[in-house]
Amino acid sequence: MAGSFSFHLMANDGTARLGEIETPHGRVRTPAFMPVGTQATVKGMYPGQIRATGADIVLANTYHLMLRPGPERIAALGGLHRFMNWPHPILTDSGGFQVMSLAPLRRIDEQGVTFRSHLDGTMYELTPERAVEIQILLGADIAMQLDECVKLPAAPGDLQRGGRLSLGWAERSKRAFEQAPAGRALFGIVQGGDDAALRRHSAGPLVATGFDGYAVGGLAVGEPQEVMLRMIEEVAPVLPDNCPRYLMGVGTPDDLVEAVARGMDMFDCVLPTRNGRHGLAFSRFGPINLKNARHADDQRPLDATSACPAARDFSRAYLHHLTKANEMLGAMLLTAINLSYYQELMAGLRTAIGERRLADFVAETKAQWRAGDE
Amino acid sequence: MAGSFSFHLMANDGTARLGEIETPHGRVRTPAFMPVGTQATVKGMYPGQIRATGADIVLANTYHLMLRPGPERIAALGGLHRFMNWPHPILTDSGGFQVMSLAPLRRIDEQGVTFRSHLDGTMYELTPERAVEIQILLGADIAMQLDECVKLPAAPGDLQRGGRLSLGWAERSKRAFEQAPAGRALFGIVQGGDDAALRRHSAGPLVATGFDGYAVGGLAVGEPQEVMLRMIEEVAPVLPDNCPRYLMGVGTPDDLVEAVARGMDMFDCVLPTRNGRHGLAFSRFGPINLKNARHADDQRPLDATSACPAARDFSRAYLHHLTKANEMLGAMLLTAINLSYYQELMAGLRTAIGERRLADFVAETKAQWRAGDE
Numbered sequence: 076m077a078g079s080f081s082f083h084l085m086a087n088d089g090t091a092r093l094g095e096i097e098t099p100h101g102r103v104r105t106p107a108f109m110p111v112g113t114q115a116t117v118k119g120m121y122p123g124q125i126r127a128t129g130a131d132i133v134l135a136n137t138y139h140l141m142l143r144p145g146p147e148r149i150a151a152l153g154g155l156h157r158f159m160n161w162p163h164p165i166l167t168d169s170g171g172f173q174v175m176s177l178a179p180l181r182r183i184d185e186q187g188v189t190f191r192s193h194l195d196g197t198m199y200e201l202t203p204e205r206a207v208e209i210q211i212l213l214g215a216d217i218a219m220q221l222d223e224c225v226k227l228p229a230a231p232g233d234l235q236r237g238g239r240l241s242l243g244w245a246e247r248s249k250r251a252f253e254q255a256p257a258g259r260a261l262f263g264i265v266q267g268g269d270d271a272a273l274r275r276h277s278a279g280p281l282v283a284t285g286f287d288g289y290a291v292g293g294l295a296v297g298e299p300q301e302v303m304l305r306m307i308e309e310v311a312p313v314l315p316d317n318c319p320r321y322l323m324g325v326g327t328p329d330d331l332v333e334a335v336a337r338g339m340d341m342f343d344c345v346l347p348t349r350n351g352r353h354g355l356a357f358s359r360f361g362p363i364n365l366k367n368a369r370h371a372d373d374q375r376p377l378d379a380t381s382a383c384p385a386a387r388d389f390s391r392a393y394l395h396h397l398t399k400a401n402e403m404l405g406a407m408l409l410t411a412i413n414l415s416y417y418q419e420l421m422a423g424l425r426t427a428i429g430e431r432r433l434a435d436f437v438a439e440t441k442a443q444w445r446a447g448d449e
Numbered sequence: 450m451a452g453s454f455s456f457h458l459m460a461n462d463g464t465a466r467l468g469e470i471e472t473p474h475g476r477v478r479t480p481a482f483m484p485v486g487t488q489a490t491v492k493g494m495y496p497g498q499i500r501a502t503g504a505d506i507v508l509a510n511t512y513h514l515m516l517r518p519g520p521e522r523i524a525a526l527g528g529l530h531r532f533m534n535w536p537h538p539i540l541t542d543s544g545g546f547q548v549m550s551l552a553p554l555r556r557i558d559e560q561g562v563t564f565r566s567h568l569d570g571t572m573y574e575l576t577p578e579r580a581v582e583i584q585i586l587l588g589a590d591i592a593m594q595l596d597e598c599v600k601l602p603a604a605p606g607d608l609q610r611g612g613r614l615s616l617g618w619a620e621r622s623k624r625a626f627e628q629a630p631a632g633r634a635l636f637g638i639v640q641g642g643d644d645a646a647l648r649r650h651s652a653g654p655l656v657a658t659g660f661d662g663y664a665v666g667g668l669a670v671g672e673p674q675e676v677m678l679r680m681i682e683e684v685a686p687v688l689p690d691n692c693p694r695y696l697m698g699v700g701t702p703d704d705l706v707e708a709v710a711r712g713m714d715m716f717d718c719v720l721p722t723r724n725g726r727h728g729l730a731f732s733r734f735g736p737i738n739l740k741n742a743r744h745a746d747d748q749r750p751l752d753a754t755s756a757c758p759a760a761r762d763f764s765r766a767y768l769h770h771l772t773k774a775n776e777m778l779g780a781m782l783l784t785a786i787n788l789s790y791y792q793e794l795m796a797g798l799r800t801a802i803g804e805r806r807l808a809d810f811v812a813e814t815k816a817q818w819r820a821g822d823e
Contacts, residue, residue, distance in 0.1 A: 400488045
């Protein structure tokens with residue numbers, strides 16, 4: 076147990092921020108990318124490997140873990156850190172987003188969400204209080220309030236209703252979190268879709284309620300990148316400087332760079348893991364589709380200068396073969412390569428902010444993406 | 450390149466043998482278990498992990514590699530060792546067994562086998578000469594003659610025909626192998642099904658032809674273990690002491706123990722890898738089915754005294770969860786656990802033979818399997 080939750084803002088470069096989060100399970104350097112460990116495992120990765128990519132923190136999904144193996148069971152087994160053999164910081168989402176996207180037969184009202192498990196049909200109720208209770212049982216270092224994420228494009232009425240619901244749930248979540256062991260953190264979530272005024276109206280009362288950190292939710296759900304960035308620009312000035320800012324579910328390497336430049340500190344996304352399982356590598360040279368036949372006879376490793384052994388020790392021809400043959404090792408290697416690249420990018424952003432040369436770093440990075448390596 | 454192929458018989462305990470095979474890519478301690486790397490990868494394992502389990506040699510499948518990515522391509526990429534980043538010994542099978550079991554529309558005659566690829570329908574011909582050529586292109590340290598493996602139970606006429614065909618192909622394989630780089634080895638294969646006389650009649654001329662090692666094929670194809678062991682007892686005395694003896698496609702831990710006691714030196718089998726992917730662990734305590742609900746709350750690791758991190762660092766409850774959730778990490782951990790256990794068993798057998806206490810070791814091992822750990 077390293078200590079209680081706290082955030083230290085160490086440097087700015089324009090609106091970009093360099094910081095450190097302290098948690099009961101150690102330090103998180105920000106800007107930070109959190110690999111997604113949906114079912115208490117980052118697919119295809121050993122915990123030691125995840126750490127070796129440079130990840131300080133992983134995300135786990137409350138929805139999946141509440142259905143299987145169940146939060147009470149994980150608590151009895153000593154908590155999620157021990158269960159998945161990851162002794163470092165963990166953030167859990169509230170379950171709300173995935174109830175909305177995965178569970179059939181859901182009903183949302185002021186009280187919470189009722190839904191049927193997509194695994195076995197059992198009925199569950201998820202209220203703000205239960206979402207917090209589950210996350211306390213899991214032992215999350217950082218928990219998220221229950222919110223309603225409205226899919227875009229959405230009618231103004233739906234966005235307003237979602238925003239109002241989420242604000243009410245924020246207050247109830249905060250009260251419920253008073254039961255949490257000392258040192259743990261709860262983040263509030265700003266909703267409001269692509270409506271700038273609604274975003275600001277959501278952020279204001281949330282900040283007044285008071286959370287350890289603030290997330291911007293309901294973005295990267297189908298809108299153009301430009302809309303997402305404008306919403307960040309609207310919300311960021313309303314958020315307190317001395318709390319971390321988490322952009323949920325984002326994104327591509329380019330999304331990360333642009334959101335960091337606009338003052339966001341934390342990110343999670345399934346892209347590096349999911350795309351890795353489907354043959355797509357993220358790299359200094361931009362995205363590389365290993366399924367493409369042009370790699371079949373290519374002796375070169377994916378990136379000879381990478382800190383990731385998977386990017387150095389195997390030829391592109393072999394990665395192509397494994398991907399075409401649908402071999403587990405292909406998914407394993409590309410997942411490791413992608414998570415390493417994401418962490419390398421975040422480390423580069425942190426260094427650049429610290430040296431106040433972010434604009435140069437971003438320009439160089441994007442130029443290299445465009446140049447490729449063929 | 451460690452040297453040319455040779456075999457050194459170092460000790461006997463009854464009919465059991467302790468030995469060492471030298472190959473161009475290093476040493477193989479016998480009795481040896483060879484993990485199966487069908488498509489140039491042992492499913493779910495990093496090459497370094499395979500080595501860390503104690504494996505000296507892996508097997509790769511000529512049938513799969515001839516279809517994809519193709520032996521000429523692998524040769525142009527520097528050979529199979531480099532392709533799969535496994536710089537240690539490799540044995541390749543001849544492709545015959547899998548043509549018979551996987552390819553539709555096959556035709557077998559004196560000349561060879563014609564078949565349709567199960568991947569894209571392309572027609573291929575596999576002759577004894579082409580099977581050897583492919584294995585040379587792959588760069589196998591140990592190549593196998595093309596043979597016909599007749600499924601049991603079989604009519605006497607089919608067994609005789611299969612035996613005759615395999616003997617003719619053995620001679621042609623040997624001639625073709627004169628083109629191989631110095632130091633590589635070719636093994637002949639004894640066929641004859643469950644017919645003791647046919648087995649001896651197959652082994653005699655094969656030994657007269659002269660190979661670097663001898664395999665016993667066509668066993669563990671549906672017959673009772675007792676029949677398999679009787680066939681080994683018939684064949685082993687006919688085989689020269691100064692050559693390794695390879696029992697193809699075998700087997701369970703019990704099969705290995707019994708076959709080692711009867712003088713077999715090398716084994717390959719998909720059981721530890723395939724069963725690992727399906728939730729079954731092999732262990733000192735016998736087989737353990739991690740899908741079973743009794744593991745759901747079990748804090749214990751699979752085997753706290755194992756040399757394998759996967760067996761020590763994760764609870765049975767977590768392995769159960771991963772297996773139920775069909776997570777890659779479950780398959781990865783159980784594959785590593787199983788391959789480690791197989792290698793631990795082989796190492797135990799080698800030590801016991803060297804100390805001439807094999808009978809005691811076998812009795813202790815089987816007692817522990819029976820006792821379990823519940």
